[in-house]
Every structure is written in structure tokens, then in C-alpha cells.
Amino acid sequence: MGIEFRDVGKTYPDGTVAVTGFSCSIPSHRTLALVGTSGSGKTTLMRMVNRMVEPTTGTVLIDDRDVHELEKVALRRSIGYVPQAGGLLPHRRVVDNVATVPVLTGTTRRAARTAALQLLELVGLDPALGKRYPAQLSGGQQQRVAVARALAADPNVLLMDEPFGAVDPIVRRDLQDQLVQLQAELGKTIVLVTHDIDEAFKLGDQVVILRTGGIVAQTGTPQEILAAPADDFVRDFVGIGRAERSLQTVDVDGRNIVVDGSGRPVGVLT
Amino acid sequence: MNLFGEALRWIGDGSHWGGPGGIDTRIVQHLWVTFAAVGIAAVLAIPLGVLIGHTGRGRLVVVALAGAVRAVPTLGLLTLLGLAIGIGVEAPLLALVALAFPSLLAGAYAGIEAADPGAVDAARAVGMSEWQVVTRVEVPLGASVLIGGIRAATLQVVATATLAAYISDTGLGRYLFSGLKSRDYAQMLAGALLVAALALLLDLLMAALQRASSPTQGKVPS
Numbered sequence: 001m002g003i004e005f006r007d008v009g010k011t012y013p014d015g016t017v018a019v020t021g022f023s024c025s026i027p028s029h030r031t032l033a034l035v036g037t038s039g040s041g042k043t044t045l046m047r048m049v050n051r052m053v054e055p056t057t058g059t060v061l062i063d064d065r066d067v068h069e070l071e072k073v074a075l076r077r078s079i080g081y082v083p084q085a086g087g088l089l090p091h092r093r094v095v096d097n098v099a100t101v102p103v104l105t106g107t108t109r110r111a112a113r114t115a116a117l118q119l120l121e122l123v124g125l126d127p128a129l130g131k132r133y134p135a136q137l138s139g140g141q142q143q144r145v146a147v148a149r150a151l152a153a154d155p156n157v158l159l160m161d162e163p164f165g166a167v168d169p170i171v172r173r174d175l176q177d178q179l180v181q182l183q184a185e186l187g188k189t190i191v192l193v194t195h196d197i198d199e200a201f202k203l204g205d206q207v208v209i210l211r212t213g214g215i216v217a218q219t220g221t222p223q224e225i226l227a228a229p230a231d232d233f234v235r236d237f238v239g240i241g242r243a244e245r246s247l248q249t250v251d252v253d254g255r256n257i258v259v260d261g262s263g264r265p266v267g268v269l270t
Numbered sequence: 271m272n273l274f275g276e277a278l279r280w281i282g283d284g285s286h287w288g289g290p291g292g293i294d295t296r297i298v299q300h301l302w303v304t305f306a307a308v309g310i311a312a313v314l315a316i317p318l319g320v321l322i323g324h325t326g327r328g329r330l331v332v333v334a335l336a337g338a339v340r341a342v343p344t345l346g347l348l349t350l351l352g353l354a355i356g357i358g359v360e361a362p363l364l365a366l367v368a369l370a371f372p373s374l375l376a377g378a379y380a381g382i383e384a385a386d387p388g389a390v391d392a393a394r395a396v397g398m399s400e401w402q403v404v405t406r407v408e409v410p411l412g413a414s415v416l417i418g419g420i421r422a423a424t425l426q427v428v429a430t431a432t433l434a435a436y437i438s439d440t441g442l443g444r445y446l447f448s449g450l451k452s453r454d455y456a457q458m459l460a461g462a463l464l465v466a467a468l469a470l471l472l473d474l475l476m477a478a479l480q481r482a483s484s485p486t487q488g489k490v491p492s
């Protein structure tokens with residue numbers, strides 16, 4: 001069960017090799033974080049799950065079913081999708097953006113709107129914002145709306161492509177915290193794409209570090225990767241040498257204070 | 271001397287209104303030819319333009335073709351068609367359809383292409399069918415550009431529909447041609463003024479429609 005990439009590869013028509021021989025699986029209700037530099041094939045991999053990209057080799061399975069055998073439109077409606085920069089429909093009100101998929105699948109507009117307002121609340125937005133148009137919201141609010149839209153049809157699978165990449169760091173942290181909380185409640189199977197290793201560690205149960213060409217540098221839990229980085233590329237990417245990653249404890253009045261590589265205190269060891 | 275004043279008096283003269291050759295009848299004919307030509311061209315050009323904009327295919331071929339059509343002088347085409355089909359409204363109607371076609375095509379594909387690619391991609395990714403992507407996202411987002419094409423075509427056609435009178439007894443152009451023949455310059459100028467006024471009126475109407483169709487019109491404080 002869950003999502004499985006089985007030896008997938010993608011070469012675009014122009015000859016660009018985006019992914020080669022990628023295999024990986026994530027059990028249901030867990031988060032897979034695909035992390036890597038720009039152009040490392042993360043988006044390509046993620047979009048294979050809802051057939052926005054067809055792999056040139058290999059197969060993608062959801063709950064042991066080859067997605068290629070499923071009808072595209074129905075498959076996509078059954079999967080929540082949060083694109084890189086919102087991708088909200090600028091000509092529709094926020095509430096109708098959130099209600100998009102339920103309306104497509106035959107829920108009455110009225111019922112879909114009522115549910116949409118509740119979803120806005122769930123993602124931490126004032127339902128009164130439902131009346132607005134996307135351009136009348138801040139970037140962070142738009143991303144929340146995009147998350148609400150992805151949740152509207154209550155999908156088991158959620159695809160998120162750098163969902164918080166375009167907002168400022170403080171808002172990003174806020175959104176990440178909220179996603180952690182939401183996921184604890186909802187337990188979706190998530191494929192999350194990010195270029196931010198901290199985000200991958202924070203949100204991912206399983207993390208795949210990719211290098212150019214969609215080649216896996218290392219797969220593992222955040223703990224495993226931090227404990228035993230596979231090579232210099234991973235070490236560098238994870239920032240093992242970075243001050244905030246090399247923590248040590250110092251004894252202060254009998255208590256273990258944790259300090260980072262530059263001696264800055266970050267917490268207390270309990 | 272004061273030709274302009276004479277032209278206005280000519281228009282104001284009650285005996286020039288009503289009846290088969292009256293100004294009101296001519297205006298209705300003129301509008302009818304204009305709408306028929308733009309309508310027929312739209313039925314052909316807009317779906318084609320939307321298809322090109324949506325798929326991104328066949329653009330070069332069609333743009334080149336439309337450019338070629340644009341380069342054909344309407345009067346020349348009208349003469350040729352008139353010789354082929356004969357006297358009547360059909361030949362001018364066809365010539366006007368050809369005139370309207372390129373603007374309508376360009377407006378349609380430019381409108382579709384201008385739709386925010388992020389929104390279009392997301393619409394597809396959440397599960398809209400291609401038809402739904404076109405009708406619910408691309409067309410509404412491109413509507414004001416598309417209507418801009420209709421507006422340009424209408425303006426061209428309403429002005430050029432004057433030529434319909436060249437080989438048929440249709441429209442306001444009649445005053446120009448018969449005025450020319452009888453050296454009734456007041457009547458000629460009156461005809462020209464009526465065409466200009468009609469064109470202006472239609473353009474204002476279309477401009478309002480275009481503004482109203484802007485996807486975020488009145489919805490986003492700028």
C-alpha cells in the first residue's frame with residue numbers, strides 16, 4: 001500500500017534526461033520528501049503520480065495499482081495537488097477555488113461552498129476571505145487556499161510542489177508548522193517537493209535527496225541521513241558542517257545546555 | 271461652401287428617412303451586413319484560434335495564412351468575387367468575412383495564450399478535462415483579448431461595409447456611390463458621417479463589453 005515508484009525514468013521530447021532509474025516507496029499516511037537542487041527532477045517525479053508527466057520507463061503505483069491503467073481525469077480528481085505558486089484561478093472567488101474539485105465531481109455548488117468555508121478555517125484562514133479573489137490575498141494566504149483546495153475532495157494522496165517556496169521565511173515556518181499539525185490529524189500520503197533540506201527534514205518521514213538527472217544521492221529518514229550521510233554531496237547538501245547542525249552540550253550549573261557550532265545556545269538537554 | 275453643414279442638413283431632412291432608401295433602412299442594412307460578416311467569420315475563426323492557443327500547434331501556418339489574407343485588398347477581392355458570384359450582397363459579405371477573419375483569429379489565440387500558465391496547469395492537475403480547461407479557465411481568462419479581436423474586426427468591417435454598395439443596393443455606402451455619380455457632395459459627406467458615427471458607436475459598445483469581460487475587472491483594487 002502507499003505509493004511506489006518502480007524504476008521510473010523520464011526523458012523529455014527535447015532530449016532532457018530529467019529522471020533515470022528511480023525507485024522508492026512510501027507507505028500510506030506517511031510523507032515522502034523529495035529534495036534537491038533546482039532541475040534535479042523533483043517536480044517531474046511528483047507529477048508522475050497524477051500522470052501530469054508520463055514516465056518514459058518504469059511504473060508508478062498507488063496502492064499497488066499502476067496509475068497508467070487509471071483514467072487521467074478521475075485519477076487527478078482523487079489526488080490533492082498544491083502547485084508551486086498557488087495556481088489559483090484568478091477569475092474565481094477563493095471559496096469557489098476551494099470548491100473546484102467537488103463541483104467537478106458533481107457536488108452541488110451550494111454544498112461545496114459550505115464545505116469550502118470549513119476548509120478555509122481548517123487551514124487557518126478567516127472564512128470571510130472566501131468572498132475575495134486570489135489577487136486580494138497575501139502570498140501566504142494564497143498558499144493556504146491552495147492547500148484547502150487540495151483537501152477539498154478528501155483525497156488519500158496529496159502532492160505538494162514547493163508549496164511554501166514563494167513566501168517569506170517567517171510565514172513559511174508558520175505554514176510548515178500548520179502542515180505538521182494538519183498531517184497529524186488527517187494522515188494523508190504526501191509527496192512533498194522542496195529544495196529546502198530543513199523543510200524536508202521537518203515534514204518528511206522519508207527523505208530522498210536527488211542530484212541532477214533525478215539520481216538518488218541518499219534515501220532515508222532524516223535521522224538516518226544526518227547520522228550517516230552517504231557521501232560528500234549529501235554532507236554538503238545537508239550542511240553537516242554548518243554551525244546550526246553541529247551541536248554540543250555544555251554544563252551550566254548542572255544542566256546540559258545545547259549550543260551550536262558557533263557557541264550560540266539553542267536549548268536545554270532534558 | 272459649408273459642405274459640412276449641408277451634409278448635416280441632408281441627414282436631418284425628414285424626406286431622407288423612411289422608405290426603402292431611407293437612412294434608417296440603410297443603417298439597418300449596414301448593421302446587418304456588419305454583424306453577418308463578423309458573425310460568420312467568428313464562427314470560423316474563434317474556434318480555430320482557441321484550438322491553436324490551447325494546443326500551441328499550427329500557429330505558424332495559420333498566422334502566415336491570416337497574414338496573407340490580410341494583405342489582399344478588400345476592394346480587389348470584392349471585384350473578383352463580384353465577377354465570380356454576380357451582383358448582390360453575397361460577394362461583399364464574403365469579402366467582409368475575409369476581412370474580419372485575421373483579427374478574430376489573432377484575438378482568439380492571443381487571448382488563450384495569455385491565460386496564466388500556472389492557473390491553466392493547476393486546473394488540469396486538479397482534474398479538469400481539456401474541454402473544462404478551455405471553457406472554464408482559458409476562455410474566461412482570455413476573454414478581454416478575445417473580445418478585443420472582435421472589436422477590431424467589427425471596426426474594420428463596419429467601415430469597409432461601405433463597399434457593399436459597390437455591387438449591391440445595401441448599406442450606407444449607397445449614399446457615397448450615388449452622391450459621387452450625381453456630384454451630390456452633401457449626400458456623400460452625409461453617408462461618410464453616418465458610417466463614422468456608426469463605427470464610433472459600435473466601438474464604444476465593444477470597448478465597454480471588453481472592459482466588463484476583463485477577468486479581474488472590478489474585483490481587484492489596483
Ligand SMILES: Nc1ncnc2c1ncn2[C@@H]1O[C@H](COP(=O)(O)OP(=O)(O)O)[C@@H](O)[C@H]1O
Nearest residue numbers: 012014016018037038039040041042043044045
Ligand atoms: N516539459 C519539459 N520539457 C523539457 N524539459 C523539461 C520539462 N520539464 C522539466 N524539464 C527539465 O527536466 C529537468 C528536471 O526538471 P524538474 O523536474 O522541473 O526539476 P526540479 O523540480 O527538481 O527543479 C530540468 O533540467 C528541466 O529543465
Ligand SMILES: [Mg+2]
Nearest residue numbers: 042043044161
Ligand atoms: Mg520543481
